[in-house]
Amino acid sequence: MSHLLPLSRVAHLVGVSRTALQRMIRNNELATFDGMVEMEELLRVFPDVQWEDDGEFKRVEEIKRRAFGKRVYERTLPDKEVLAERLYELGKEFASAKSLLLHYDQVFDWLAERLGESARAGDRQAAELRHWLRQQIRETPADAERGKALLAQESVMRIMSAHVRVQPSGHDFFVEGNDTLLEAALRAGIPLNYGCSNGNCGECRARLVSGQVKKVHPHDYVLSDAEKADGTLLMCSYTAITDVVLEAQVAGAVDIPQQTIPTRVKAIEPLGEQILALHLTTPRSQRLRFLAGQYVNLRAEGASGEYYVASCPCEDRHIEVHVRRDNRPFARKAFEDLRKEDTVTLEGPGGAFVIRMESRRPVIFAAWEDGFAPIKSLVQHAMSLEQAETMHLYWVAEGLGHYQDNLCRAWADALDNFTYVPLTAKGGAAQVVEAILAGHPDLARHDLYAAGPKDFLDALRQGSEARGLAPQGWHAELVV
Ligand code: FES
Known part of the structure; x- marks a missing residue:
């Protein structure tokens, strides 16, 4: 009876991303059965992985933890009752495997005895078969030690x-x-x-x-x-x-209802002279239901304005928005007299600039200035989903600068399928688009998510379509 492992667990066990495994499956380098991988196949395809030594995997996890910054990334022990139930379930599995082994043992003894009788009666083939069977049982399979270590590690994970x-x-x-x-x-x-x-x-x-x-x-x-x-x-x-x-x-x-939630200002983080990140916390009993890429309306003492959520829906009660210094009432409020612990009422979400959940194609993200806010949320969502084959982020900055440049570089360091290219807007939209598309001659199998002003979006769409981008691969949000 073969032991099947889900692909996500295999990714954890061998310390490679799920997207890398999916690439191997597409290239027929790794066989799967209904989305699961057999243990023997795992041992065959990853002959060099030492299951006991997970140092490298931990290192990648550590980089990811740092890269995700404030994202909730705790890995606490399960509740003791859950732990006890999981141990009980594993014990049951162990007991049934053991009783099956005892049964096989009895069948083997019976078979060996019958073959022995036939051999003693002069059946040469039965004698050879009996000898071969005994030899097979005595021999330790080549991968036995690695198989044991893999099973032990997988059991701990479970x-x-x-x-x-x-x-x-x-x-x-x-x-x-x-x-x-x-x-x-x-x-x-x-x-x-x-x-x-x-x-x-x-x-x-x-x-x-x-x-x-x-x-x-x-x-x-x-x-x-x-x-x-x-x-x-x-x-x-x-x-x-x-x-x-x-x-x-x-x-x-369209399934997400409109919500009104009083939030508390957790921090006001300047990201340069002209932009700040507002970190809000929802009440303990409420979290904002939204999809990455959507916007909300913020209101504080009569001043209001619409802003994209720059954080990931996976961040529980934490909401981050980027507020640019301009004449909008909420921006003036945020730069002049909003303080930590103040109340900001949040209404929303709105917009349909969201990730295509079913797509596993390579993704290009392109942000112009603070169009980075919805793009940042989309990038984090795409990372959580671990679906896209590759992800390329282009961020075009003008006056605001690449105000979260370190974060983007940390993503690129942490993920082997992620690249980040900061660009300046000096040469205008056409030149920027040329720089973005230079590395992508064929976009037929891509999704492109872009957020920025109209001239940038128009030029990017035209250039992408000329490189084969399908209409359903184009996702854009006008950010002015
Ligand atoms: S019962 Fe309301 S979300 Fe579960």
């Missing part, structure tokens, strides 16, 4: 986290620490449907197709008997004990 696959979208994520299914999905950038996130509205209903879950928060929403019988659960109340398959709907921009 105690620390559970893998969840979402149907029908095919997305997957890990439940770590004390996260509920909903929290873990959002952290992984998968915008599953939800409302209150505390068991009242029923919006996060999903159907458990396989695996074990555990209720970790009580809920007031009442599920009907038919729903319960069908395996329906509330994702904000349950965590995963074992690897799980769920049937749940991924939300698009």
Whole structure:
């Protein structure tokens, strides 16, 4: 019986990105079975990986942690009850594997005895077969030690986290620490449907197709008997004990309701003379439901304005917006007298400049000045999803400068499929577009996300289409 591993777990085990594994699958270098990889195949394809030595993997994780900055990236131990249940499940698996082994052992003894009888009666073929069988049993398989180490490491991973696959979208994520299914999905950038996130509205209903879950928060929403019988659960109340398959709907921009949330100013971070980052925190019981690339309306003491969210929806209660110094009422307020702990009311979200969740094609991101805000959110979302083959970020700066240049460089350092090119706007839109497209002669298999002024977007669209970009690959947001 073969041991199958989900692709995301393989990525963690061998210390390469999921996109790199997907590339290997496309090139027929790695065989999969229904999206899973057999342990033997893993040992064959990665003959040099030492499972005991995960130093390199930890190093990459550390760089990622630093690169993601304020992103919530804690990996805490699961709750002790969850831990106990996971150990129990693993114990059951171990017990059934052991009883199967004992059974095979008995079958082997019986077979060897029958072959022995035939051999003693003069059957030469039976004698040879018996000899061959005994030899096979005595010989240790070449990869036995590596196989044992791999299984041990995978078992530890399964105690620390559970893998969840979402149907029908095919997305997957890990439940770590004390996260509920909903929290873990959002952290992984998968915008599953939800409302209150505390068991009242029923919006996060999903159907458990396989695996074990555990209720970790009580809920007031009442599920009907038919729903319960069908395996329906509330994702904000349950965590995963074992690897799980769920049937749940991924939300698009039109599915997200308008929200009004009073937030608190956590920090006002100057990013130069002309722009600042406003860090807001939503109340403990509320988080802003939005998709990367969308905007919100901010209001403080009568001054209001629309701003793109520059942070990732995976950042829980933290919202970051970039405010440029100009004459808009909210900008004046933010630069002149907004203070830490002040209240800013947030309404939204709006806009449809969002990631195409189903696409796995290479992605180009192009931002002009503070068009970087929605692009930054999209980049972080794309990183969480780990779907795009490659990601290329171009940031054109004029007066504002590349005000989060270090962050972009850290992304490029941390991810082997990510490049970052800062550009200046001096030569005008046409020259900038030429520089962006110089490295991309064929865009037939790409998605391009661009945010900036009209002349930049027009020139970029024209240049991209001339290089074969399909209409469905073009995603643009006018930022003035
Ligand atoms: S999000 Fe409201 S019940 Fe789960």
